[in-house]
Amino acid sequence: MADIQSTTAAAPLIIRRSDYRPPDWLVPEITLDFDLDAAATRVHATLSVVRNGGQDRPLRLDGDGLLPLEVKVDGRALGPDEWALDGGALVIALPGQAHVVETRVELAPEGNSKLMGLYASSGLLCTQCEAEGFRRITFFPDRPDVLSRYTVRMEADKARYPVLLANGDPVGQGDLPGGRHWARWNDPFPKPCYLFALVAGDLACNADRFVTMSGQEVALGIWVKKADLPRTAHAMKALKDSMAWDERVYGREYDLDVFNIVAVADFNFGAMENKGLNIFNSRYILADPETATDLDYDGVEGVVAHEYFHNWSGNRITCRDWFQLSLKEGFTVFRDQSFSADMGSRAVKRIEDVRILRAAQFQEDSGPLAHPVRPESYMEISNFYTATIYNKGAELIRMMALMLGPERFRASTDLYFERHDGEAATCEDFVRAMEDGGGVDLAQFRLWYEQAGTPRVRALLNHDADAGTAELVLEQTVPPTPGQPDKKPMAIPLRVALFDPQSGQHRGDQLLMLTEAKQAFTFTGFAQPPVLSINRGFSAPVIVESNRSQADLAFLSARDDDPFARYEAMQQLMVNVLVGSIGGQPVDEAAVVAAIRHTATDPQLDPAFVAEAIRLPSEAYLGDQMAVVDPDAIHAAREALQRRIGEALEPLWRDIHAGTKANAFSLSPAAKGARKLRNIALHYLVASGAQDGPEIAFGQFHEADNMTERQAALATLANGASDAREAALDIFYNRYRDDALTLDKWFQTQAFAFHPDTVQLVAELREHKDFTLTNPNRVRSLFGAFAGNQWAFHDKSGKGYRLVADCIIALDKINPQTAARLVPPLGRWRRFDEGRAAMMRAELERILTEPDLSRDVTEQAGKSLE
Known part of the structure; x- marks a missing residue:
């Protein structure tokens, strides 16, 4: 064996989109034979390789930590001088056009703490291969544009691993001497290796069936530990609902005879869409009223749908390279958001999605880790599983759907699926399908994929009484981001309506396309100044600044017929008061109290919407409105307004809390809305300083028949210092100490x-x-x-920074991917005062001095200091 690795430490390799080159060798067929064992698993891989194009480059098979026990070509064992290892990859100089290459390697799953490749979790053996985990299982061209048909045979101890699952459909199984058994699976659809999956273990199955629109019967299975079987009913319902929805809305039918889901306790992500065998973090499968909140139930529904929808938007059509990650993730997030909106409250779902976007992606866009939806370079691809790729990517799809309209958007997605089925495609391929199917020109819109940063739109509404006209002047700017100091104007679709303040009505929704740095739109027939409702439905992921008065916002918070715009007006009313208070300006808290009273007592409104509208903006969101974040001032102002609202409306909060008590648990929209509103009322009641507040909160905690109300009461008590706080925390811990997912809530709270x-x-x-x-x-x-706790994490002592940095350093040696995801909060140091900024920088610098730091953390910490 030759080893052609450099003996000197090389700088981390930067991968660039501009350097993309088609694969030198393709692998149409692969057969894998696993001899499974937690301590030592042997993998025999047989690859049919075909040279791609006229080049004469050697075969290069990626590997990470693999030691080849045997290498064969066309049945002949190669000598040690006929292959080499280069940076972990197996390199073989091959003549001609096609060969059969075999390798044998040995793995130690129980020692794989990175949870990438084949690893052990609570007695199971399972895999995670996205993005580059397959190279930790066997030698292979580990890139998404190499599509192969897989046949997989597994052999294991039957008592320890009675269930053997892989991608595709089962084609054989049997017993072997010595208490062992085997199973063979075949996936007829070509797929990239990141979609490979295998699970072995002692599992029970919630089995069901689904009949597709063409009459094919599909066997469904959700595999979990036997004790967890009763907690899988909601996930199974979500799976069947999502299969029916995808047929109805997109015409997409499932294509295998079986569809399996496995829940595992140790998982870096939420779930993984492996073809026919989805592997899930157990938190997104297991749910019952005793242990799961309504938010958990929604999460299970949404993630099950997301991974199922990937069967077409990710598996049947995959991404050409990892720079195109949003091709599958952005589109699929849009699909799962739309599904969840159809399953529940469309208005509330949109509010929740935008709140997540602003909390995660807007912060990302304004910091050192900002990157386009289609990035240009990376050091470690796992760092690009970000809110920009997923959530902002979904907003790009939503904007195109809005501009095309339902019929043309459906025609365009049909064209996309037909045109690229079985291919590794690009974001450009998707946009071109939208153009061809919808008959539109999206040339300027492509900038959304290329430019990082959140556009800011300044909206000024001017009224000419003599002419009876209103002029809306829109100006857009896209702030500079790392590597992109100058930006071009974007194509921004803005839904607007102009309200007559007397009648409270408007003439209809209009879609304005802002395509220049500055544009003016004139509206006629307005004797009185109208009230502007803009970015209705959050039609574009932008920050809108306007000249609307507090009176205008109060009007919209009471009269706007677009639910999101009504919510947004209420939130902006609160933000203006809080930011003014922080800045020492005179503010009208009474206007906020009056708006909340009006909304909370409107019998026509959905209680879930009311709960969203009357909750105060988060401290982190308030920080985003300031040039320099002052955590202490923000916290003090928000607490003061919260107390003022609590005191002024105390009787209302008592009435709501008492009136929304449910007699029995239900997942109906009405019951979920009542619980959400009851918890907000409890929060304001305790914030009022009422003497019996902690007692009422503890009563809810003690009497609740569901986790939604129990955890909300615990969180309310956890903010204070009453005896009830300690009692509730002790009770919760002792009740759930043996349930890992629920105990996570105890830590989190x-x-x-x-x-x-x-x-x-x-x-x-x-x-x-x-x-x-x-x-x-x-x-x-x-x-x-x-x-994520802005006030505590940014404690002026700097102890919060030290705690997180210590965790990152220790965790990096165990699981670099999870460690890297804790770096970005430290990377926002530029937004804070000099003292805090210096301490955050010092922790980042300390992290970077650690020996043998992973590429994951190195990239995140290094970019955060640039």
Whole structure:
């Protein structure tokens, strides 16, 4: 064997989109034979390789930490001088056009703490191959544009691993001597290796069936630990609902005889869409009223749908290279958002999606890690599984759907699926299908894929009483981002309506296309100044600044017939008061109280919408409105307004809290809305300072027949310092100490609490016997939540920064992907005062001095300091 790796440490390799080159070799067929064991698994891979094009380059098969036990070509074992390892990859100089290459390697799944490749989780063996995990299983050209048909044989101890699952359909199984057994699976559809999946273990199955629109019967299975079987009913319903929805809305039918889902406890992501065998983080499968909140139920429904929808938007059509990741993720997020909107409240779903976008993606767009929806370069691809790729990518699809209209958008997606089925495609391929199918020119719109940053739109409405006209002047700017100092004007679709303040009516919704740096639109027939409702439905992912008065916002919060615009007006009313208060300006809190009273007492409104509209903007969102974030001032102002609202409307909160108590648990929209509103009312009641507030909260905690009300009461108590707080935390812990997913809520609630000692409490919880760095869910529940707690994380002592940095350093040696996801909060140092900024920079610099730091963390920390 030759080793052609450099003996000197090389700088981390930067992968650039402009350097894309088609694969030198294709692999039409692959056969994998696994001898499974947690301590030592042997993998025999047989690849049919075909030279691609007229080049004469050698065969290069990616590998990560693999030691070849045997290498064969066309049945002949190669000598050590006939192949080489280069950076982990197996390199073989091959003559001619086609060969059969065989390799044998040995793996240790139980020692794989990175949770990429083949690893052990709670007695199971399972895989995660996206983005580059397959190279940790066997040698292969690990890139998404190499599509292969897979045949997989597994052999294992039958008592320990009675269930053997892989992609595709089962084609054989049997017993072997010595208490062992085997199973063979075949996937007839060519797929990239990142979609390969395998699971072995002692699992029980919630089995069901679905009949497709063409009459094909599909066997459905959700595989979990036997004790968890009763908690899978909601996930199965979500799966069947999503299969029917995809047929009805997109005409997409499932294409295999079986569809399996497996829930595992240790998982870096939410779930993985492997063809025919989805592997899920158990938090997105297991749900019952005792342990799951309404938000958890919604999460299960949405993620099950997301991964199923990938069967067409991701699997049947995959991405050519990882720069095109949003091709599958942005489109599929849009699809799962639309599905969830159809399953519940469309208005509330849109509000929730925008809130997530603003909290995660807008912050990303305004910081050192900003990148386009289609990035130009990366060091570690796992760092680009971001809100920009997913959530902003979904907004791009939503804008195109809006511009085309329902019929033309459906025609365009049909064309996309027909044109690229079985291919590795690009974002450009999708946009071109929208153009060809919808008969539109999207040349300027492509800038959304190319330019990072959140556009800002300044909207000024001027009224000419003599002419009876209103002129709307729109100006757009796209701020500079790393590597992109100058931006071109974007194509921004803005839905607007002009309200007559006397009648409270408007003449209809209009879609304005802002395509220049500055444009003016004139409207006639307005004797009185109209009230502007803009970006209705959040038609574009932009920040709108306008000259609307507090009176205009109060009017819209009471009269706007677009639910999102009505919510937005209420939120802006609150933001104006809070930002003014932080800046020491005179503010009218009474206007906010009056608007909340009006909304909360409107019998025509959905309680779930009311709950969303009357909740105060988060401290992090308020920070985004400031040039320099002042966590202490923001917290003080928000707490003061919250108390004012609580005090002024205390009788209302008592009435709502008492009147929305449910007699029995239900997942009906009415019941979910009542719980959401009841929890908001409890929060305001306790915030009022009412003497019996903690007692009422503890009563809800004690009497609740569901986790939604129980956790909300616990979170409300966790913000204070009453005896009820400690009692509730102890009760919750003792009740759920043996349920990992629910115990995550216990950690999360304390890490996210507005308690004066949160920093110290997090430090103590880090040493708790139930905390572990080896489970990503537990890490996210403590440190992920804490980093999102603006007031506590940015404690002026800097102890919060040190806690998170210590976690990143320790975790990087175990699971670099999860560690890297904790870096971005430290990377926002430019937004804070000099003292905090210096401490955040110091922690990033300390992280970068760690020896053997992963590429994942190196890239995130390094870019955060640039």
